Amino acid sequence: MSEANTPATDKVAVVGAGAFGTALATVIARTGRSEVTLIARKRDVADAILSRRRHEDALPGIDLAESLLATADPASVSTAGIVLFAMPSQAQREAAQALRPYLAPGADIVICAKGLERGTGRLLTDVVAEELRDLEVSVLSGPGFAADIATGLPTAMVIASASAERAARLATALSGPTFRLYPSADRTGVQLGGALKNVLAIACGIVEGAGLGESARAAMIARGLAELSRYVAACGGRGDTVRGLSGLGDLVLTATSHQSRNLRYGIALGRERRAAQPTVDLVEGALAASVAAAEARRLGLDMPLTFAVAAMIDGTIDVETALEQLMSRPITQE
The missing domain is CATH 1.10.1040.10 (N-(1-d-carboxylethyl)-l-norvaline Dehydrogenase; domain 2)
Incomplete structure (x- = not known):
């Protein structure tokens, strides 16, 4: 892998500007360790986040991190070392297909949805890994409502990868003072x-x-x-x-x-x-x-x-x- 194609480990992209994706993006941005970009489907949503530091449709009344970047350009994932898939469970395969041309070699994909694929009943990690064969796919799950996460209320969840070492690295990279991830190797x-x-x-x-x-x-x-x-x-x-x-x-x-x-x-x-x-x-x-x-x-x-x-x-x-x-x-x- 050439240096030009190596994704920056201190850059995080969150794809999906619903309540949960927006909450994850803002809580990770508040740690100050990573440049975090929230990728929305609609440009007006991204523009509102940048100008008003709010996403009223998803998280009404909650101020978002000042450092949080927002865009509607899917190509923005290309420099991210960690990419969170925060779209609904039934949109995971389609999103993987759409983002595949932009994702950097070596990027970590983290699924942030709970469910099984309709029609096949397959685990979402298997669904996304089928579309992104060269990338490692992890999953973030556990008890956490979006509003609690975004407002900085204490929340603990789990991140599971194929190896305990990868899970521990991702947990360290994404955790913060109010948002703690516990690593697991049991996807x-x-x-x-x-x-x-x-x-x-x-x-x-x-x-x-x-x-x-x-x-x-x-x-x-x-x-x-x-x-x-x-x-x-x-x-x-x-x-x-x-x-x-x-x-x-x-x-x-x-x-x-x-x-x-x-x-x-x-x-x-x-x-x-x-x-x-x-x-x-x-x-x-x-x-x-x-x-x-x-x-x-x-x-x-x-x-x-x-x-x-x-x-x-x-x-x-x-x-x-x-x-x-x-x-x-x-x-x-x-």
């Missing part, structure tokens, strides 16, 4: 935790919407985590990964805060006692439930909560029937 476990906790958040929403009580919610979280651990291990990840930030931490946040779209969808489902048609791009758990249920059956895994949520979303059973089936299951050791 499978981290991604499945981020995707499938949305299914369990829908289950917790159903509990809330149906008025079943906080004890039932606690049971959903605990038993759901056990299901998730079995699923991760069967898919080649480490089962204990889900007991960390990218599993339990993210699940507690998503299953208890009304900022969560998946929780709100579950609440509506619980109140109506039947499935509302979800917008899958926004309610990732609706897609993940179907994918995980099908894969669990193929693997011979017992995942009653996941099966129940998938069936309720499909309209196969109603809330009362699902609850009756769950409560009448054979009693076994925990």
Whole structure:
């Protein structure tokens, strides 16, 4: 690799100027260690960020870092040593294809979305790596709402790479006083935790919407985590990964805060006692439930909560029937 083509390790590009991408860009820029460029799809968004230090549509009322750069030119990724893909999960493949001509050899790609590819059910790291074969693809996940990150509230998340050394290097490069990343070498476990906790958040929403009580919610979280651990291990990840930030931490946040779209969808489902048609791009758990249920059956895994949520979303059973089936299951050791 020639020196001219070597990406600068102190330059970070964040592609996607939604709430989460903007929050990540501003919190990394505030460390002062890196030149950070936020790449928006629309020029007027980039211009507003540069002139007013605000992105009112994504993060209303929140001041962004003074040093944050913004542009609508995708070629701006060409000098970045770390490129964060902060677009929605279903846009990751298309974005990788579009950015491929501009990305520098040796750049680190970090996926900052939670979900599985629609149609294939594949992990996002596999999807992007297929398009960017010569680049290393990592993933950032865990409990963190965009507004909390952008306003400097303490937030801890996980960054997972193919090697522990790469994950540690990226964690050091992107962490700051209020934003801490923990490195992991379990990309499978981290991604499945981020995707499938949305299914369990829908289950917790159903509990809330149906008025079943906080004890039932606690049971959903605990038993759901056990299901998730079995699923991760069967898919080649480490089962204990889900007991960390990218599993339990993210699940507690998503299953208890009304900022969560998946929780709100579950609440509506619980109140109506039947499935509302979800917008899958926004309610990732609706897609993940179907994918995980099908894969669990193929693997011979017992995942009653996941099966129940998938069936309720499909309209196969109603809330009362699902609850009756769950409560009448054979009693076994925990």
